Amino acid sequence: MKIAFYNSKQYDQEFFERANQNGAHQIRYFSSHLNLESTSQISDEQVVCAFINDNLDAAVLHSLKAKGIKLIALRSAGFNHVDIACSKQLALPVVRVPAYSPYAVAEHAAGLLLCLNRGIHRAHNRIREGDFSLRNLMGFDLHGKTVGVVGTGKIGQAFANIMLGFGCKVMAYDVVPNEQCIASGVNYVTLEHLFSQADVISLHCPLTPETHHLINHKALEKMRDGVTIINTSRGKLVDTKAIINALKTGKVGLLGLDVYEEEEALFFEDFSEKGIQDDVLARLTTFPNVIITSHQGFFTQEAMLNIAQTTLSNISQFELDGSIQNGVG
Numbered sequence: 001m002k003i004a005f006y007n008s009k010q011y012d013q014e015f016f017e018r019a020n021q022n023g024a025h026q027i028r029y030f031s032s033h034l035n036l037e038s039t040s041q042i043s044d045e046q047v048v049c050a051f052i053n054d055n056l057d058a059a060v061l062h063s064l065k066a067k068g069i070k071l072i073a074l075r076s077a078g079f080n081h082v083d084i085a086c087s088k089q090l091a092l093p094v095v096r097v098p099a100y101s102p103y104a105v106a107e108h109a110a111g112l113l114l115c116l117n118r119g120i121h122r123a124h125n126r127i128r129e130g131d132f133s134l135r136n137l138m139g140f141d142l143h144g145k146t147v148g149v150v151g152t153g154k155i156g157q158a159f160a161n162i163m164l165g166f167g168c169k170v171m172a173y174d175v176v177p178n179e180q181c182i183a184s185g186v187n188y189v190t191l192e193h194l195f196s197q198a199d200v201i202s203l204h205c206p207l208t209p210e211t212h213h214l215i216n217h218k219a220l221e222k223m224r225d226g227v228t229i230i231n232t233s234r235g236k237l238v239d240t241k242a243i244i245n246a247l248k249t250g251k252v253g254l255l256g257l258d259v260y261e262e263e264e265a266l267f268f269e270d271f272s273e274k275g276i277q278d279d280v281l282a283r284l285t286t287f288p289n290v291i292i293t294s295h296q297g298f299f300t301q302e303a304m305l306n307i308a309q310t311t312l313s314n315i316s317q318f319e320l321d322g323s324i325q326n327g328v329g
Contacts, residue, residue, distance in 0.1 A: 001319045003027045003073070004045040006034035007054050009268065011304065012075075019308035024316060039063040047071045047315055052295070053264040056082040065090045071318050074328070075311045078234060080207045081264075084329040094328040095314040099154055101303035105258075106158035108297035109202050109232045112256030116228065116291055117142065136288075143167035148198030150214070151205030151233065152178040152186070159202055160186050171198065174205070195222040200230070207234035215239060220246045226253035232297040235259040240280050247287050255290045258297045267294045 005016070008029040016027060028045065032038045034054035042048070048069050050056060056072065061083060064072070072087065074096040087094050115121055119137040126133070147163045149156050149172040157178055160170045164185060172181060173191045182188065194201070201223070205211050215229065216239040229252055231238055240261050246252040260267070262278060276282045284290055298307075310326065317325040 001025050001047050001315055002045040003047045003049050003315065004042050005029045005049045006032065006038065007051040015304040015308040016312070019305065019312050025312060034060065036060050036063055039067060042067045042069065045069065047073055049073045049075055049311060052076045052078055052081060053267065054081060058083045058086040061086050061090055061092060065092055071095065071315065073311050073315050075307050078206065079328045080234065082328065088329055093324050095318070095324060095326050096328055097307050097310045098326055100298065100306040100310065101300060102154035102158045104300040104303040105155045105232050105297040106162060108258060109159050109230050110162045112230050112232070112258065112291055112293070113200060113228065116254040116256050116289065121291060122288065145169070145199040146171060146197055148172070148194040148201045150191070150194065150201065150203050152181050153204065156204035157181050159204060160184070192222060195219055198227065199224065200228040202230040203233045203237050205233060205237065207236050212236055213239040215243065217242045220251055223251065225251055227251065228254040230256040232258040235261040235263050240284065244280070244283055247290065253289060258293045259295055260292070263295060
């Protein structure tokens with residue numbers, strides 16, 4: 001099939017060309033984000049391939065339908081950027097990549113935790129300037145600490161197993177408990193209990209109306225002073241202004257973010273010459289006990305190849321018999 005591939009980076013092309021070695025599909029790559037204006041770039045393509053910071057609202061979907069698009073192929077697990085109700089109304093199916101590498105994101109979350117706790121980022125910068133002091137670099141043993149995991153799908157389960165390997169006490173909250181997590185020693189509790197008891201809280205749940213700003217002023221008030229919060233899931237799970245206030249008071253001791261509320265206009269792009277125009281994000285970067293990465297948790301060789309192969313497999317299945325593999329909604 002002919003595919004209009006939006007929001008393309010060099011690494012996307014590399015892995016999708018590798019997965020499409022048999023030439024089963026014709027892919028036209030666009031560096032622009034998918035939005036109402038950029039739909040004009042579509043000519044005779046039948047499939048649109050989009051990423052998490054593309055816009056697939058009702059107006060865009062109507063435009064895609066009018067252009068003759070028959071399938072939307074997301075190269076991501078999340079689909080909160082798609083108006084699913086509208087796609088159903090238009091009979092415009094949406095497919096995704098439900099699991100590319102849970103280990104990639106889980107390991108990145110663990111990396112953020114370790115780096116923050118031991119001040120590795122700060123020590124690295126100091127050493128480069130000839131400062132070998134240990135001032136303000138004291139961390140804590142993870143062994144024996146209570147780690148709260150919010151969301152125990154494949155990524156949350158992988159993160160819980162890593163923390164169990166460190167000798168942590170792992171508690172979790174999920175609307176549907178994971179039996180494998182229970183068997184491995186994870187204790188399921190209420191969200192309120194997790195907030196009040198965990199030394200470390202790591203978010204691995206999807207963004208839904210119920211989880212929007214899951215971490216807000218009220219939730220933070222329930223947490224232990226100096227709590228560590230890690231978010232590698234979706235930016236809007238965290239009320240950023242509330243978390244900044246909690247950092248200022250010391251309620252949050254360490255914060256690791258791989259996602260951000262308003263990341264769509266920022267992440268995956270280079271603003272080193274222009275500077276950050278987002279005042280809230282700029283304020284976050286001033287805290288020495290905060291690490292922000294640009295939604296790179298998924299970014300491993302294994303995950304990228306799985307994303308490319310699954311995305312093209314979804315498209316091939318649709319082309320073969322019109323059936324939907326890994327559909328949304």
